[in-house]
Amino acid sequence: MIRVVVVDDEALVRSGFELILNASDGIQVVATAEGAQAADAIRREHPDVVLLDIRMPDVDGLTVLREIQTLPEPPTVAMLTTFDTDEYILTALRSGAAGFLLKDTEPEQLAQLVRTLAAGGVVMSPKASRALLRGHPGAGTPQDAGVARVHLLSDRERDVLVLIAEGLSNADIGTRIHLSAGTVKDHVSSILTKLRVSSRVQAALLAERAGLLSDDGADTARSNG
Secondary structure (H helix, E strand, C coil): CEEEEEECCCHHHHHHHHHHHHCCCCEEEEEEECHHHHHHHHHHHCCCEEEEECCCCCCCHHHHHHHHHCCCCCCEEEEEECCCCCCCHHHHHHCCCCEEEECCCCHHHHHHHHHHHHCCCCECCHHHHHHHHHHCHHHHHHHHHHHHHHHHCCHHHHHHHHHHHHCCCHHHHHHHHCCCHHHHHHHHHHHHHHHCCCCHHHHHHHHHHCCCCCCCCCCCCCCCC
16 A cells, blocks of 8 residues: 655645545555645655645745655655746755656546656656756756766666656566566666766656657656556
């Protein structure tokens, strides 16, 4: 059972996400909270996944994200936003978030995206990530050296990097390109080391900047099948 905490300042959003996810097999929303109560709820419930509103009036999502990252075993966090060019998303991704969801995500997609997050995948719209990077040229400049390091990757590592950016977990990547999960894990470790990044999301952003991703990607991360 995937345990989820939903954090949003709007009761309607919290109840809507809770209703949709609790109706899905293998997923349980164990708590919903506003920003001020989020950290306590997460410590109490030990969720696998947190869906966290990036903009809240009492305690903003970036503050909550930083608190979550200090936990001994922090859950996977995806930011919630109404805009795919939200100015804070890039900061959140670089601060440890595993991706972001638009609040108007189709209900039938929501459960699969949560499963992707729980399996270690990245949830991020390729088109939206391009918009983010275009909208924040100053924030992207330090990554230019990282883009150059993409050329250090082997052909197989580039294949794995593209699938990381699509949101696939290690197991799904292995299924897609006929490798064991252990071999994929080794490739991912090598990719992060060569690119000098600490997370799959940061690697995915570099893949985007390096032009490795196609323009016709889905609006949300994809899982195998």
